[in-house]
Amino acid sequence: MIPAPFEYARAESVDHAIELLTANPDSKVIAGGHSLLPLMRLRLARPAMLVDISRIGDLAYVREDSGEVAIGALTRHHDVANSEVLHELCPIVSYTAGQIGDPQVRHVGTIGGSCAHSDPASDMPTVLVALGATLTVRGPGGASRVVPAADFFKGLFEPDLASNEIVAEIRVPVTRGRGWSYLKFHRRAQDWALVGVAALAGDGGAPAVALTNMGERPVRAIGVEEALAGGADPATAAMRADEGTNPPSDTFGSAEYRRELAKVLVRRALEEAAAR
Amino acid sequence: MAQVMDRFVGQRVLRKEDPELITGRARYVESISLPGMVWMAVVRSPFAHARIRRIDTARAAAMPGVIGVFTAADLEGEWGGPLPFVWPITEDIKVPVHWPLTTDKARYQGDGVAVVVAESRGQAEDAAEAVAVDYEPLPAVTDLEQAATDAVLIHDDLGTNVVVHWSHGGAGDQSVFESAPVVVKERYVAPRLIPNAMEPRGCVADVNPAMGEFTLYSATQIPHVARVTLGGTCNIPESKLRVVAPDVGGGFGSKLNIYAEEALALVLARRLKRPVKWVEARSENYLATIHGRGVIHDVEIAATEEGKILGLRVKELADMGAYYQLLTPGIPELGGWVYMGPYDMQAYWYEFTGVLTNATPTDAYRGAGRPEATYVLERAVDALARRLGKDPAEVRRISLVPPFTEARAAISGLNVDSGNYEAAFDRALELVGYDELRREQAERRQRGDVKQLGIGLSSYIEMCGLAPSNILGALRYAAGGWDACTVQCLPDGKVVLKIGTSPHGQGHVTTWAQIAADTLGVTPDDVEVFHGDTSVAPLGMDTYGSRSVSVGATALYYALEKIKEKARTLAAHELEVAEEDLEFEAGSFRVKGAPDKVRSITELATSAWHAHNLPAGFEPNLEATAVWDPPNFTWPAGTHVCVVEVDTETGGVEISRYVAVDDCGRVINPMIVEGQVHGGVAQGIAEALFEEARYDANGNLMTSTMTTYLVPSAAELPTFTLDRTETPSTTNPLGVKGIGEAGTIAAPPAVVNAVIDAVSHLGVTHIDKPVSPERVWRAIRAAKGGAA
């Protein structure tokens, strides 16, 4: 199908985008369009106006910045996946970007869009939650706030984002030397995860573990982390992978199956992170 | 068959049609735009079952660009009859009435209730959304067995959903099912599949109001059938209707049909005196284009203690959907002739019951009945081997029919043209390294590896080359199975073929050109092939059932024979010798013993066109038409072997090897044959592991987009190892059999058998298609004594 009628405006800058969004209440940001357009074509989303931010040049970058890596919101998955800076300083992010969709999706979809869409089946939000990353959100009047990833993904398609705010930057810690793993169980190469697991060896403390598609938002596997902190071996700790989760049942798999998958994948991810 | 020289036949000639197709220069229906053209959009029921109380079109009609909104009542006077259904397979079959727009109830999600015509596609779709239909939702039934209880009636006037029962009638001694040393009973459930041609459907209906003439451009496999049947539905004399299938982007049977939108576009063009265009969206395709499969089988296989098969008894329940499309109940019946596969047996029984449901109509999907049959047989053979604790290869081996080169009567009653099943079987096992794999499997089992190895076999035969007209008549099909070809040798040495088959990706243009080039002494580039246009190639029965090479190319062969005979007369005249003194080779006639006295066919075409000096009574021009009706089907066969690794913790399946050894008789172009096998096997693997159209309890299609309906990509598929054996058909002079459906027929049981084989040592004996990771995981858990 083709989308319902809509107006289109191209933003020249972040501030211009925010102005357009503020002036047009029923408007929506479009970046890569790879989540938004499918919804519009099925007429499940019907914004009156699209504010296109994809040509804002200074929002696409990956750079080291005061002990962190800063990633511009408009950086395409492909560029995240191939970033030398990330390979060296935070490889779980670049690896995971390479697991998103297919080459076409990765060349068009953006890391900011992946976050703002707040789909619990998306890969990058889980990794950001495991990393304790932050998002920089800009709003009207030059306002800017920094939101921890764990707070940003509030619920199903529900980011901590007002309708006239823009995700400008994602900041991740340098994890050099820490073992990591992102395991994604999916049916076809380009599919979203039935279940995904991000594991990151502790920086002194116990490993961090977060789950994709095990509830309304990306969640830390609290039971696993607790067990590991208490000295449990990975196989034992992994048995608590589904604690506090609320996985969906859909055509890809039942909640019950997802719970079991989470246990297997957490164990494997912990083993891989330990070996890396 | 010795007539055809093999300068090009048998060679890997690159496909002539590919440059346009792969550089975006093909002309699909979507690319056709005519002056004054308007767009049509269909208002479809969101409910699977609902009475239509009222349709309010006022708001839609007032929207920008809208030319008209039409309900069934508005179009009542336009029809010559309902949509065509041409295969009433039994005398007492109940036939639901199927109008292009439903008049009283919506009977499946997507059933058309109104159409909107507007100046642009966007305007038509916007207005379609604004048509207000007052529905009274009714309970819906999509489950086959539940539908058969008639608790919910799809067509009230029929009084039942159980609309057809067809029985083969049985052959041989049925008492074996009681007396045999071993009888294994199994039940298999196969879901509906969505064909997913890369190009969805679409059509443009053009009208010449002054002449009362119509041209329908349609993404169809069957322009000729469309012309006859749509003429009837739309009240247009066949002589006034031209149907053109331009470049068509895949069909797989889904375009072997006549659809409401084609009829609607024609009558609206007549009503509005403007060309009317409709192009299907993908999500619309999932609802409005036929589905395949959707069957439940109960099977009994009887055998000796050694595993020699004695008999097969099959009862099938088949989902017809909410209406019949062109052939619907004929599809299970087609399978009903091949359940014995390549095996020798003494007893045979097949019957099926067709049931209406609140779902998209089913019809032919690549293989049409024969994949269903092969799946049931090959699963049952594996179940038999498991019961006996024998190697599935050994059980198959001892039951294979020995090689035969003349037609042989199969237990189902039809004559099989030729076969050498053992050759393909042995070659497949050799290529895959069967014994070595079994050793590795034993080792992994011994070690208790997380990843277990499974080996699945599938030996098949199929009947294709549809079909001998007299048999079709006996089966109550409403048309014949012949095909036609005209060959024109032009004065400049080029050649034109006009053929009645209608390709949609198969590479026919190249295949036909190779055959003509060898006989006429030209190159494939000198041969222009016209097809898919009823005014250019008026005679034909189109493309389906792997018939184009065995029927269509045989018509070409006989047309070439006629050309040769005519040219021989002219050559003898020009060379002043008797016809018997000429010998023919590579497109030229030579005088025996005087090889420098020679006339090529292309030279003769020029003189036949000049017509300055022709023998008495010789018709100018070198042109001939042949129509060929096959005396029998053709019967490809082969063995496929699939090797999988199953992750016993997650249920994930990965195909590590796939070997296909097919026998499609004589091969015209090995590269094209391999392409057909690749595509067919990919589609068969998809059926085994991924694809399933699922409905919820209210009859909503849950797998309604490509996100949830899982068509695999190259990344999920292994590298295929292909080989062939060659047993010429006795049905036609070319010795060809057809390869379009073989992969889809053979692959599903090979894959499913492999997965079950990988975990059979854990106690798993059964998993239904599609073998999803969750199903595998559940089967393992249940076998270990947990919940299913």
Ligand SMILES: Cc1cc2nc3c(=O)[nH]c(=O)nc-3n(C[C@H](O)[C@H](O)[C@H](O)COP(=O)(O)OP(=O)(O)OC[C@H]3O[C@@H](n4cnc5c(N)ncnc54)[C@H](O)[C@@H]3O)c2cc1C
């Ligand atoms: C076939 C296919 C397969 C896919 N597979 C995967 C997969 O395996 N894993 C996965 O994680 N994802 C997958 N995706 C989703 C893909 O990653 C998307 O690109 C991504 O989710 C959205 O990024 P985008 O730039 O395209 O956002 P858009 O579609 O442009 O926008 C998405 C939403 O975010 C908002 N938005 C976008 N950018 C900003 C911003 N800077 N500030 C504020 N709001 C913003 C938009 O208004 C919209 O609501 C897949 C997509 C497709 C089409």
